[in-house]
Amino acid sequence: MTAAAAPAAQDQPEPRPSLRQVLWSMLRGCGVVAVLVTLYYVLPLDHSSMAAAATVLLTGLAGFAGLVAVQVRAILRSRYPGLRALEALATSIPFFLLLFAAAYVTLAAQSPGSFGSSLSHTNGIYFTVTVFATVGFGDITPKSEAAQLLVTAQMLADLAVFGLVIKVILEAVRRGRLRRSTVATAPGRGEER
Template sequence: MGSATALVTLYFLLPLNHSSTWPAVTMLVIGLVAFIGLVASQVRSIIRSPFPGLRAVEALATSVPLFLLLFASTYVVMAAMSAGDFGGSLTHTDGLYFAVTVFSTVGFGDITAKSEAARLVVTGQMIADLVVLGLAIKIIIGAVSRHRQPGGASGQAPEGIYR
């Protein structure tokens, strides 16, 4: 929970409305690579943990906010660079609200992507959402299941059990 709080605090403190195109794209790409690395390290941590279910909940509580904040940051920067991308500038709250709306597939319609560039980024988030919801959660749940199999995290069969 502390990680999610730190990420949200950092998001609201960053001067995102003073950025330009390349730093925004770079921030998103590096952030997504970091997100993949974070999930990979969390899976290893879940497999080794004596409490894999709890560790999996902690992993999701860190990785999902990071994922959403990466897109929220990108939306705020894009709106600041070009008012036509979203029909006006977005505050940090607006960017986060829009990212969560897209993630949850609710789509209220009060904030919409207007330019092709904005639509491409939103489409990228939609595809990544499906990957996060499908693949990342499956991997994390699989790590918990693997830990709970005979032999546990060590991969060694308990005495008397042969594979």
């Protein structure tokens, strides 16, 4: 067999995960989101102090960065990097959004004039998602300087998530696939899920 007849490892299609693996990944992602949403609704955000809310938001954003780093490593080592990346996005984006929703609910409770209307937990999620999606229906608007600064911080963080985090995760998928093709050609090397 000539070298031209042997297909390059990079040209071989990535093996597809089984239906069981896809369902398990979806179940894990849904489970994490369910826990996060439950915590968001159970926590007494409307009875928290501004200092506590700021601490939770800043600590949470640092935790988000750490979560993305851990997920990138898992993608790089995964047998199915594309599937693992979808799971990573499905858990990290809701975590990110719920951090800001919690901050909005706390700010609205501590300073009732901060927004054009009062914010329940559900309103907080709704407002956060409209800012994230850059829709801005105008039914909930920041009125105080603190609220405007917080929304501005979210918009800037949204740009970082769109631009940097998604790019990093996609690069991890590319490298994970490349690593997988390299491992597939090297005898005796094991892989993670």
